[in-house]
Amino acid sequence: MRVHLCVVGRLRSGPEKPLVDDYLKRFDRTGRALGLGPARLIEVDDRKGGGMAGEAELLRRALPSGARLCVLDERGAVMSSPDFARKLGTLRDTGTQDLAFVIGGADGIDPALRAESDMALSFGQMVWPHMLVRVMLCEQLYRAASILAGSPYHRA
Template identity: 75%
Template sequence: MKLHLCVVGRLRAGPERDLIDDYLTRFDRTGRGLGLGPASVHEVEDRKGGGMAAEAALLRRAIPAGAAVCALDERGRQTSSPDFAVRLGRMRDEGVSDLAFVIGGADGIEPALRDSADMALSFGAMVWPHMLARVMLSEQIYRAAAILAGTPYHRA
């Protein structure tokens, strides 16, 4: 199952990008034998200032056809890392070939796009900058693969 991080905004070189690249590289190595990966990042940018609606249109184009969609949103479901891993494994086992994680811009994800997602995930009641949300998602994706592979990375 290929994973796609479909995100608003371009991330410049720096510590956040280094962390994302590191976690997604680890995921690709760990997930390969599990039928997970690769993971890729699809960045979109609304240069005309059309707001959430314009961002949503760009995000929809970045999501692969037929992909299951997970919206990262403060109103989404909070879950533990092991439960997240089980969910990814179950989706893989059910034949989902592509899973797109959607992270909106400063104003979040357009309600229609958020409501059409197959699932919504929250990192808690706090609102996180989208750059940190990308890092946290990348780490949780790697952690899920590590849990499914039975490695000692996750110590619960």
């Protein structure tokens, strides 16, 4: 199952970039034998304005055709890491070929795009900066692959 991170904003040289790169590399390496990955990062940048609706249109264009859509949103489901791993495994095992995670910009995700999603995931009731959410998602993808592989990375 291919994983796509469709995100608003460009990650340049800040402290988040090496973390994202490292966790995605780990996910690809661990997930390959499990039928997970590769993971692809797709960045969109709405420089012309347009707010959430403009960002949503750019994100829609970036989504792979037929992909299951999961938005990162504070109103989404809160899962434990093992539950998230099981969810990824179930999606893979039931034939999902492409899974796209969407991280919106500073104002969040357009309500219309959120309504089109197959699921919504939250990292808690607090609101996190979207660049930090990107790092957290990449780490959780790697952690999920590690859990499914039976690796000791996740200590329960």
